[in-house]
Amino acid sequence: MADARTHTVTPRWWAASVGRSVAFVWRSLRSMRTALVLLLLVGLGAVAGSLVPQVGVADARIAATFRDHPLRARIFDQLGLFDVYGSWWFTLLYTLLLVSLVACIVPRTRAFVRNALAKPAPARDLGAMRHYAEVVVPVPPERAISGARRALRRRLFRVRAPGDGRALAADKGLAREGGSLLFHWAILLLLAGVAWGKGTGFSGQAVIVEGETWTEAHASYDGQIREGRYFGEHHSGVQVRVDDFEASYRMTGQPRDFVTRATLFDQDGRLLDRVEIRVNHPAEAEGVRFYQFGYGWAPVIRVEREGEAIFDGPVVCEQRDVPDGVSPLQVPWRCVVKLASLRPQVGIAFELWPDSRGLLSLLETGQVMPMIVAYAPVMTWEAYEGDLRAELVQSASTLDTTAMRRIGSGVLGAGETADLGRGITVSFLELRRYTVLTVARDRGMRIVLLAAILMLIGLLPALSSTRRKVWVSAEPDGAGAVLKVGGFALQRGSRFEEEFARLVRDLERAAAGVGP
């Protein structure tokens, strides 16, 4: 670029080139072919997401991939394949599709509005139309035309009578393009609703023991929560008191129903509602919804030292690593009490059999049986002392015994007390259930539903109606008139043939003042 002349034109050359590139990209995005390719690519990306385990859906399988095929896992990870729907390339794809969508429907909408406002244009040569007919009617041209006009109106044509009252231009089927546009705009609305709802909402899980009250606040979720990017910590403070949880089963062990009966209070403790939360029947309070998700057992345990309670309350028991093909009902529940204030620290691991016949059956016959109700529940316990290593992040229901020494074990029925030595006793006071609720707020849901309904409303005429145009003119013929009818359909021309024939018959009768 040593040439001074080039120097002076460079900025404009550059600007023009950018302008041309932008125009090119815009034109490409507007093209139907680009839309088609992008649509298919989004489909392909979604397929990848269904074949590779996804974050949040199949975390265990992702961990297994990292363990068994570290190289493959790393490559997948780099490509975002474990989180397809949040990956940069999927985002890019659907963003391009959205831009393309806007680029398509803005000019289409403008053209549609122009078209809808304009009345049908008159035609010059009716005889050159794909469909054409002439009929003779025994009334003067003006009367024939006004009859034809009524007939076309009755058939929901838009009609325009240009000039001298001896011709008509009519069309029908604007709903096709209108519906199509409504459908495409509604896609945008739907995505806006999804983004708004997810961005400002949250979804988490609450574990609540019967008789206890849980407050809807960030800390109550024990980390089991996902909050949207624009959520801003606006939890409702709603309080949920679980009065009772009930799980009913059929004789076969197949679940029949799960019900959480709860009382809801607002953050100031005022009664809001009494609700029954069951699968498929969530409860709602202050925009937050509560869904039945799961349940479990929570024995109430009291630990005393020298007659003074150092732990007293329900303990949430869990089932982990239930083998494939085994009903969770047949598997005992595990929970842990950690006494971190003692020196040395003490931990007690429990295995709960809510129905003691399950344990008996296993011991006597080696057979497992489903434990559906609480029936003389028993717990086996193992106590350890040493260091709980509480500084490490660990699950509340597992005991890390690497730095501990076993000091005893035994069996404990409901209402019984066991002596651990060192002046410590542990009592199993009663057995309660806990419920697991999914708690979520999604303010975009109504918008999404509305958009989905609009999509459907648009889709029906877009796919079923056809655009048709018809012209009529009348010329005097003796005492009567010759009615000339021409027309065509932009879609499904072959079916229009029959409709056109019927229409001509109709027009003939209407023009002559006979019939409807």
Place this chain on the structure above:
Amino acid sequence: MSGGAAARISTDAFTVAFVAYLVAVLAAFHHLAFRRRSAWTLSIALTGAGALAHLVSVVARGIAAGRIPLGNMYEYSLALSLLVVLAYLGLVEWRAGVRTVGGFVLAFVLLTLAVAALFLHVGPAPLVPALNSYWRQVHVGSMIVSSALLALGGILTILYLVKEAGERRRAARLRPIAGAGVDLGTVPELQLDGGTVTEASVPRRGILPPAEVLDRLAHRTIAFAFPIWTFGIITGAIWAERAWGRYWGWDPKETWSFVTWVIFAGYLHARATAGWSGRRAAVIALVGFVSLLVTYYAVNLWIVGLHSYAT
């Protein structure tokens, strides 16, 4: 009626329907090859009788289970194949008057029924709570109706592709002789015989209906199915919200129904895209058909997800 009796009636009616369809397929292909009207009449009569027995099987199954019989893969397959038969009779035979594709449609139905009986059969039983929802019935119902229509569209698309290839070959053969611009639909089948052109002794119009007819029929069927599929996805999302607290979670079943939806949306676009209508659009529809089968079978049977307890 006791549940046991109803269950037995259901399986017996299944057998009757299967045999009726089997003979109907033979009659339909006989008609295809030899164009005897009586063979066509027989195939239609047997198809109708089979559909009646099929319906009895579905209803009896519902009575045996004490609920709407749309609770597992076996029941889906039963309902789906019945709807394919009804859609074929209504749309293809009655409405469009196309008489020569019944054998292929019924072969697909037989295959579906055989897979259902051999691999998917389970006894009638009530549903687990998550499946026990009004929205679920609406969702499953619309998915089955639209799947049946899309499957029919898929079969017609395959036939279209076969026929279209045949017509293109024929055009290529005729072009040197007849020259371009000839409406091949009106030209009888010609044979090149030692360099001279002779009309074949029996002018045949080809076994299948003209490609254009098949194309139009496939498109109408798919365009009819698409909004119903859309409705099915929407109601599925509503049910998912009620049952799991989120309306969309990229669960494999959700993902694949979305993929199928996107592919058929691509098909509808392709038909309006210059240079893509016809064969290319049909290939997209075919991919959609495969995606439908994956959504229907593979996801339930092999890919795990929240929906998997629906099997």
